[in-house]
Amino acid sequence: MASARPGRIVVVGASLAGLSAVETLRQDGFDGELVAVGAEPVLPYDRPPLSKQVLQGHWEPEKTELRDQAQYDALGVTWHLGRRATAVDPAARTVTLDDGEPLAYDGLVIATGATPRWLPGSEGLEGVYVLRTLAECLALRAEFETASRVCVVGAGFIGAEVAASARQRGLDVTVLEALPAPLARAFPAEMGAACAALHLDHGVDLRCGVTVAGFEAVGGRVAGVRLVDPGGSGASPGKAEVVEADVVVVGVGVVPETGWLESSGLALDNGVVCDSTCAAGAPGVVAAGDIARWPNNLFGETMRVEHWSNAVEQGAAAATRLLAGPGEAVDFSPVPYFWSDQYDAKIQFLGRCCPTDDVRIVNGSVDERRFVALFGRDGRLVGALAFSRPRLLMAYRKLLAAKTSFEDALAHAAQAG
Amino acid sequence: MRVVVDFDRCQSNAVCMDVAPEIFEVRDDNFLYILDEKPSEALRPKLEEAVRRCPTQAISIAED
Numbered sequence: 243m244a245s246a247r248p249g250r251i252v253v254v255g256a257s258l259a260g261l262s263a264v265e266t267l268r269q270d271g272f273d274g275e276l277v278a279v280g281a282e283p284v285l286p287y288d289r290p291p292l293s294k295q296v297l298q299g300h301w302e303p304e305k306t307e308l309r310d311q312a313q314y315d316a317l318g319v320t321w322h323l324g325r326r327a328t329a330v331d332p333a334a335r336t337v338t339l340d341d342g343e344p345l346a347y348d349g350l351v352i353a354t355g356a357t358p359r360w361l362p363g364s365e366g367l368e369g370v371y372v373l374r375t376l377a378e379c380l381a382l383r384a385e386f387e388t389a390s391r392v393c394v395v396g397a398g399f400i401g402a403e404v405a406a407s408a409r410q411r412g413l414d415v416t417v418l419e420a421l422p423a424p425l426a427r428a429f430p431a432e433m434g435a436a437c438a439a440l441h442l443d444h445g446v447d448l449r450c451g452v453t454v455a456g457f458e459a460v461g462g463r464v465a466g467v468r469l470v471d472p473g474g475s476g477a478s479p480g481k482a483e484v485v486e487a488d489v490v491v492v493g494v495g496v497v498p499e500t501g502w503l504e505s506s507g508l509a510l511d512n513g514v515v516c517d518s519t520c521a522a523g524a525p526g527v528v529a530a531g532d533i534a535r536w537p538n539n540l541f542g543e544t545m546r547v548e549h550w551s552n553a554v555e556q557g558a559a560a561a562t563r564l565l566a567g568p569g570e571a572v573d574f575s576p577v578p579y580f581w582s583d584q585y586d587a588k589i590q591f592l593g594r595c596c597p598t599d600d601v602r603i604v605n606g607s608v609d610e611r612r613f614v615a616l617f618g619r620d621g622r623l624v625g626a627l628a629f630s631r632p633r634l635l636m637a638y639r640k641l642l643a644a645k646t647s648f649e650d651a652l653a654h655a656a657q658a659g
Numbered sequence: 660m661r662v663v664v665d666f667d668r669c670q671s672n673a674v675c676m677d678v679a680p681e682i683f684e685v686r687d688d689n690f691l692y693i694l695d696e697k698p699s700e701a702l703r704p705k706l707e708e709a710v711r712r713c714p715t716q717a718i719s720i721a722e723d
Contacts, residue, residue: 262711288716308716550714551674558711581672581714588670588689632673633685639677 249274251564252337252345253319254327255353255499256280257289258550259531261308262557263351264319270565276319277345279337281354282375283324285314290550292379293403294583298410299383303376327354330506332524349564352503352514352522352529353557356496356548361395363456369464370457370490373400385489386411393417393467393487395454397424399582401493402437406584409444416447416485418467423450430601433615433627436608437589443611444585455482457490464490496548498533511535513546519571520560530560540575540643541594541624549580577642587611590635593625593642600648604655605634616655618648634658661721662696662706668717675713679705 251267253260256278264276280286287306295301309317322339329338330352336344358372371382382404386392392408394401397419408415421427423434424441441448458466466484498513509515509523513535516522520536522529529536531553535546547556559574566572582589599617606613606629614634617625623646628635637658641651662682669691675683676691681702684692698706710718 265711290714551712554712579674579714581670583670588672590672630689632671632689633676633687636673636677636685 249348250346251276251349251351252347253278253351253353254330254337255351255355255531255533256282256321256323257286257353257355257531258308258553259353259355259557259560260351261286262554263353263530263561264317266558266561267565268317270562272561272565274348276317277322277347278319279322279325279327279339279345281324281326282377284376285309285321285323287376289374292376293373293400294407296376296379297373297383297386297404297407299386303380306376326502328502330503330508330527332506332508332527335526347526349526350528351557351560351564352527352533353531353553353560354499354502354533356498356532358492358496359494361454361457361492361494364464364490364492367457367459367464368462369488370492372492373404374496382489382491386413389413389488391416391487392489392491393485394491394493395467396493396495397421397437397441397448397450398493398495399580401491402441402584403582404491404493405441405446406444409446409585414447415445416449416487417441418452418454418469418485419448419450420453421450424448426597428597429595429627430597430599430617432601432608436611436613436629439608440584440587440611449485458484458486464488496532498535498546500533518573518575519566520556520563520574521571526564528560528563530556534560536574538575538578539573540577540645543594545578545594547578549578551579552576577639579639586630588628588630588632590628590632591625592627592635592639593617593623595625595627599624602652602655604652605631605659614655616648616651618651621648622646623648623651660697660700660703660706661723662693662698663719663721664691664693665717665719666691668715670715670717672714675709675718678709678712682706683709 326340364370391414394417424437425434453470455468455470466486469483471482514529516536532548537544612630615627626638673685
């Protein structure tokens with residue numbers, strides 16, 4: 243190994259992006275010391291099943307483990323689990339852990355992810371949950387054993403998957419969404435309508451355009467969610483409506499876990515600000531996963547992506563960046579991908595999207611709950627969404643990576659069916 | 660080397676098919692089919708990438 247390569251690399255954040263980074267470092271030939279710090283007391287596990295198979299009761303937690311002992315032994319990482327980093331000093335090249343211990347680094351991977359937003363008045367109230375960690379999942383699953391009415395606040399992907407899992411367990415489910423349709427901030431209206439239709443098909447009481455005012459509690463335990471009275475819209479003013487519930491799940495988004503970096507001098511702006519190669523602006527520092535905000539030159543857009551595939555890909559890219567010599571750094575410019583499994587539907591999305599994009603359904607129909615939709619912007623294909631059409635959808639990844647025109651993409655669709 | 664898919668995990672994301680179409684195919688029935696269970700060594704890098712990128716971590720390689 244070249245002498246310029248770092249001797250000790252510290253990875254802060256022991257989830258998917260951090261794991262991908264340490265594996266890539268070893269794969270790329272880094273044989274120095276690897277230290278990983280994780281806030282949760284367990285080795286990396288897979289989060290997507292938490293809102294699905296584990297919550298439904300089909301999988302036990304062990305099945306979410308991402309690697310086995312032999313694989314960890316081969317990696318040779320010193321894990322500090324159940325520990326948080328509280329500060330980083332880029333000039334001294336040290337990370338401080340929550341017991342005050344400074345940890346010197348030659349290279350640092352920031353991968354602390356994001357943490358769920360809470361709603362005011364819900365913190366500390368028994369029976370109100372967010373879903374991010376395995377511990378939260380198991381606590382919620384235990385509640386589902388005895389609950390009969392679940393209220394989900396937020397019809398984004400986590401909320402939608404929790405609602406689907408609760409319905410599959412036979413619970414009554416109400417979903418409250420502030421926007422006029424699910425995902426209305428990200429997708430054109432017809433796509434939100436398709437997501438809404440899925441819930442209605444399965445007996446969810448989906449209420450859009452409502453605002454949560456607060457929580458009703460009995461003896462410190464949640465009993466319902468109070469809505470803002472829409473008075474002034476002509477409705478007769480009355481008592482604010484309460485959606486009664488035994489359990490409430492809050493799925494109103496996440497915030498990047500940057501608190502520990504505030505004194506670092508690193509640029510923070512809704513995440514850690516990186517360049518197009520995942521470098522975070524100080525020597526030997528890179529960032530990856532939910533916390534990283536970087537210019538993706540394929541789309542000419544600065545983005546922060548909170549999805550599984552990005553954690554894997556960016557973790558790897560950041561690791562490679564850390565080992566790159568002068569002039570060797572390459573842009574990280576992927577086609578973002580995410581999926582969501584709800585009821586019997588598989589929702590998949592590639593690329594980017596905004597509510598004003600030109601949208602064309604090129605296969606199937608919303609009514610069938612099976613379709614492929616393409617999104618165009620300024621004459622270029624920017625995104626593709628599918629409901630239960632995985633084979634057709636995935637063909638668009640290469641077209642997106644090649645900056646295909648919208649016209650050519652539609653021609654491809656006409657041919658592919 | 661042999662391709663092993665845990666079909667209890669597989670959710671037919673078709674990422675593997677995008678990475679290694681010589682080995683994997685998701686068909687119109689939305690199920691994954693393994694086209695080549697014992698691919699040649701030349702396909703190892705693609706197979707390893709499919710293992711890494713599979714969103715449900717359903718693919719592994721058996722060396723037998």
